[in-house]
Amino acid sequence: MSVALNREGKLTLYNGAVDIGQGSNTIMAQIAADALGLPVQEMRVVMGDTALTADAGKTSASRQTFISGKAAELAGRDLRAQILRLANAGEDARLELKDGELHVHDGVEVRSLDLAELPEDARGDVLCGSGTFDPPTSPLDGNGQGDPYATYGFAAQIAEVEVDLDLGTVKVLRMAAAHDVGRAVNPTLVEGQIHGGIAQGLGLALMEEYLPGRTENLHDYLIPTFGDMPEITSILVEDPEPLGPYGAKGVGEHSLIATAPAIFGGVYQATGLRLTGTPATPDRVRAALREAGIV
Amino acid sequence: MADGSYTVLAGGTDFYPARAGGLGGRPPESKVLDITALEGLRGIAEEGDSLRIGALTTWSDLLHAPLPPYFAALKLAAREVGGVQIQNAGTLCGNLCNASPAADGVPPLLALDAEVELASQAGARRLALDDFILGNRQTAKRPDELVTALHIPKLSARARSTFLKLGARKYLVISIVMAALLIDLDDKGNVSKARVAVGSCAARALRLPAVEAALEGRPFDEDLLPRIGDEQLDPLTPIDDIRGTADYRREAAVALLRRGVEALLSQEAA
Numbered sequence: 001m002s003v004a005l006n007r008e009g010k011l012t013l014y015n016g017a018v019d020i021g022q023g024s025n026t027i028m029a030q031i032a033a034d035a036l037g038l039p040v041q042e043m044r045v046v047m048g049d050t051a052l053t054a055d056a057g058k059t060s061a062s063r064q065t066f067i068s069g070k071a072a073e074l075a076g077r078d079l080r081a082q083i084l085r086l087a088n089a090g091e092d093a094r095l096e097l098k099d100g101e102l103h104v105h106d107g108v109e110v111r112s113l114d115l116a117e118l119p120e121d122a123r124g125d126v127l128c129g130s131g132t133f134d135p136p137t138s139p140l141d142g143n144g145q146g147d148p149y150a151t152y153g154f155a156a157q158i159a160e161v162e163v164d165l166d167l168g169t170v171k172v173l174r175m176a177a178a179h180d181v182g183r184a185v186n187p188t189l190v191e192g193q194i195h196g197g198i199a200q201g202l203g204l205a206l207m208e209e210y211l212p213g214r215t216e217n218l219h220d221y222l223i224p225t226f227g228d229m230p231e232i233t234s235i236l237v238e239d240p241e242p243l244g245p246y247g248a249k250g251v252g253e254h255s256l257i258a259t260a261p262a263i264f265g266g267v268y269q270a271t272g273l274r275l276t277g278t279p280a281t282p283d284r285v286r287a288a289l290r291e292a293g294i295v
Numbered sequence: 296m297a298d299g300s301y302t303v304l305a306g307g308t309d310f311y312p313a314r315a316g317g318l319g320g321r322p323p324e325s326k327v328l329d330i331t332a333l334e335g336l337r338g339i340a341e342e343g344d345s346l347r348i349g350a351l352t353t354w355s356d357l358l359h360a361p362l363p364p365y366f367a368a369l370k371l372a373a374r375e376v377g378g379v380q381i382q383n384a385g386t387l388c389g390n391l392c393n394a395s396p397a398a399d400g401v402p403p404l405l406a407l408d409a410e411v412e413l414a415s416q417a418g419a420r421r422l423a424l425d426d427f428i429l430g431n432r433q434t435a436k437r438p439d440e441l442v443t444a445l446h447i448p449k450l451s452a453r454a455r456s457t458f459l460k461l462g463a464r465k466y467l468v469i470s471i472v473m474a475a476l477l478i479d480l481d482d483k484g485n486v487s488k489a490r491v492a493v494g495s496c497a498a499r500a501l502r503l504p505a506v507e508a509a510l511e512g513r514p515f516d517e518d519l520l521p522r523i524g525d526e527q528l529d530p531l532t533p534i535d536d537i538r539g540t541a542d543y544r545r546e547a548a549v550a551l552l553r554r555g556v557e558a559l560l561s562q563e564a565a
Contacts, residue, residue, distance in 0.1 A: 166550040167461060168543070207463045211537065219469055220537060227465030281463050282471065283543035 001054065001071035001132070003032045003043075003079045003231050004125035007116045009100035011042045012125065013075075017068035018048045018110030022196075022252065023189035024064045025292040028072045030185055031245045035076025036129070037095045052123060054132075062153055062250030065185065066241070067133055073130025073245040082127055087111040115161035135243060151241050151249050154180040155260040157198075159230070161266035163273075166295050168286030170206055172230040173262055179234070191234045194255045198232060199224050201259020297416050299438030301328040305351055306385040307392040310375065318446040336443060347412075348445040350403070354382035354400075368403035368456035368475045375399045375460050378467055388442045391424070394432045394499065401428065401500040402475035403458050405446065405492035412444040413437075421446065431498040454479040454488070457558045461553045462540065470495045471539045472547045476555040478515065480563075486519075488511050491552065496544050503527060506552060517560065523552045 002014045013032050019025040025045050033040040046052050074157055087104035094105040102108045102113045118126035135150030160174040177194050184190045202245025207222040215221040238295040267285075273292050275285070289295045296303075302325045304310055309458065310327075330351065337351035339360045348357070349472055354373040362370070376382055376399045378389065390400040391411065405425050411427040413420050413436060424445075427435050456477035462468030472495050479488035489510035494500035505520060505527035510519055533544035 167547055171460070202378070209537070214537060219467075222464050222468065225464055225466040282461070282547075283539035285541070286543055286546065 001028070001032070001056065001068060001073075001075040002128050002130040003036060003075045004121075004123065004128035005079070005102065005115060006125045007118070009035075009097050009102060009115055010044060011038060011097065012044045012046055012123075013072065014049075014053045014123070015047045015068070015072070016053040017043055017064045017104040018059045020059050020293065022059070022064075022193055023186065024059065024068070026189060027065050027069060027185050031069050031073040031248075032076040033248070035073045037076075037155075038097055042097050045167065062252035062254065065248050065250040066151060066182075066244050067135060069185070069245040069248055070133035070135075070243070071131040075129045076131070076135060077129070078131055079127060079129025082129060085112055085115065089152050117237045150243055151160060151182075153249065153251065153254040154237075155254045155258050157255065157262040159259070159262035161263055161265040161270055163267055163270045163285070164269070166286075168282040168284070168289060170263065170267060170280060170282075170285060172202060172206075172228075172266070174233070175230045175262065176233045177235065177255055177258070177260070178237055179251055179254055180239050181251045182244050183238050183247035184236045185248050187236060190236055193251045195229075195232055195235045196257050197253060197255025197257075200227060201256045202228060202263065204256070204278055205247075205260035205280060207281065209281075218258070224285055232235075241292040296328060296441060297439050301326050303327075303392070304329045305331060305389045305443060306353060306381075308385040309389060309395075309533050341448070345410075345446045345448045348387060350388040350442050350444055351386055351562050352388075353384065357387065357433075358382065363452070363454070365407070365450050365456045365477055365479075366447075368406055368458035368477060369400070371458035372399045372460070372473075372475070373402045375441050375458075375470075383463055386449065387445060387562045389429065390436060391445075392436065394430070394434050395471075396431050396498055396500070397495045398500070399460065399470070399473065399494075401493040402473055402492035403456065404447075405500055406456060406475040406477040406490040407501050408490065410446040411442055412446060413440045414443045414500070415440040419443070428499045438554035443476050446555050450477075450488075451479055455562055457562075459555055461547055461551060469538065469551055472496055472533075472544050472551060473500075474551040474554065474555055475493065476559060478510070478556075478559055479516055484515055486515050490546050491555075493528075493531060493552070496528075496531040496548055497539075501530045502520070503530060503552075505529060506550070510556070511562070515563065517557075519533050519556050519560075520553050523549060524557065525549055538549065 004012050013029050015028045019022045025047055029043040029045050030040050033043050089104045096103040104111045115126050116266035137150055138146045140146040156178045158176045159172055162171045175198055181190055203223045241249040268274055271294055304327050336349045340347050354376045358373045374381050387400055390398045409424045410421045458475045460473040461472045462470050475492045477490040478486055481487040484524045489505045489507040491501050506523055509522040528545055533541040536542050
């Protein structure tokens with residue numbers, strides 16, 4: 001990750017973390033802007049341009065906020081340190097970008113940096129802060145002991161379901177989802193991740209089934225619609241992750257993983273039926289209810 | 296059209312997916328006749344003892360039209376045909392010509408005793424819907440004919456109908472089973488007319504005369520529910536497929552029919 005200023009005072013985050021809809025462009029800009037000490041709305045984001053951005057690895061495993069986010073924080077801090085050094089200002093100085101000029105407020109003093117005087121780098125910037133982060137892990141030993149991952153997600157979800165005993169249909173009415181996200185860098189995006197994961201988990205539980213050659217279209221391979229979604233209550237637990245940026249860690253698949261077990265647990269509570277296979281389509285639920293002697 | 300080599304295009308909501316190869320539709324090389332500019336084929340009008348629904352009438356047109364209460368089943372089905380974009384483009388008659396076993400419009404139109412009006416250079420003719428759809432994607436329409444309208448006979452102001460669709464998700468779904476029920480009452484509150492149709496349980500949606508007979512002439516009350524049973528589903532020949540097993544479809548058909556009667560009873564009570 002790198003954060004840079006050009007001669008016109010334009011601030012750019014060179015972000016190699018690919019945003020696939022989850023909102024990492026916003027998260028990275030928020031973290032870098034906070035570390036630098038300038039407002040996030042000043043931050044232009046260049047994402048995933050191989051000529052301009054460093055490789056941030058793939059967007060998977062809930063890793064971007066934790067790993068690339070940490071790199072973004074370090075990049076922001078690096079640029080801030082360079083600016084403070086040039087301005088000969090203290091740690092607590094406040095930065096301000098105004099009309100293309102960079103002002104450093106240090107106590108009662110204000111120093112302005114003439115960006116136009118500085119030499120341009122290959123990207124046309126005059127100041128650039130960089131950060132990298134590779135979380136500390138160790139391979140498993142012969143006894144299966146080690147730290148394969150630097151952090152883990154923790155979640156608890158509860159589903160309230162309604163089972164139609166005649167038709168075998170399962171309707172998820174409500175879902176409460178508590179997720180330890182370390183620090184919610186952007187609570188709305190965290191909730192979006194939780195909602196999206198629940199939609200995917202509900203599809204896994206109740207309808208999605210890939211049969212090669214048969215369900216290779218979206219009228220046979222069903223994914224949930226708006227009408228299938230429960231009312232969701234998201235509970236954000238903020239137990240800081242020591243390695244993460246501002247204590248944050250990712251929240252990608254956690255809500256997907258917890259959803260199907262929560263739904264099946266709800267079906268058990270409602271009917272006494274233990275479902276063991278996905279997807280629990282209406283005909284399968286009805287057959288299982290019959291087999292279990294419930295109907 | 297007289298040489299019979301044209302594929303007729305109206306809403307296009309079945310035509311284009313089929314042409315893309317998804318549903319094994321007509322060969323792409325056939326010539327296409329787009330009839331959407333024929334304004335005279337669009338709209339719903341009273342015509343003596345019946346209502347005429349023009350061939351270009353869309354599902355949305357139907358939903359927004361003021362119609363008697365016995366059209367409730369058809370309106371409920373209209374809301375189930377894809378999403379709103381599909382309902383704005385797709386036509387009722389196109390749904391019939393496509394003749395899918397799971398066509399949402401067919402059970403309600405069977406319950407309404409709809410007739411299909413066809414025109415060709417040889418003149419016009421009408422077929423009962425039951426005689427028009429012959430099987431899975433097969434109709435009695437000759438290649439030189441154009442479906443021009445549907446005719447729905449008027450019923451008494453007491454007639455009511457409902458439609459139930461069972462799928463593995465809420466919206467935009469191909470049904471596992473669907474059922475349409477229409478009931479008319481005489482002055483004593485007895486069932487004077489019962490028309491019941493089930494879809495997705497045979498190569499085409501079918502009326503169920505045994506269920507109708509079990510309901511007709513009886514007082515319109517909860518005692519009707521146990522009169523509907525598996526033994527009356529005889530014309531149905533459901534299959535096992537990814538959406539459900541044949542046995543499940545039979546069970547679900549009975550459940551939907553009973554719920555349909557319950558829904559009509561609660562409407563009457565309200």
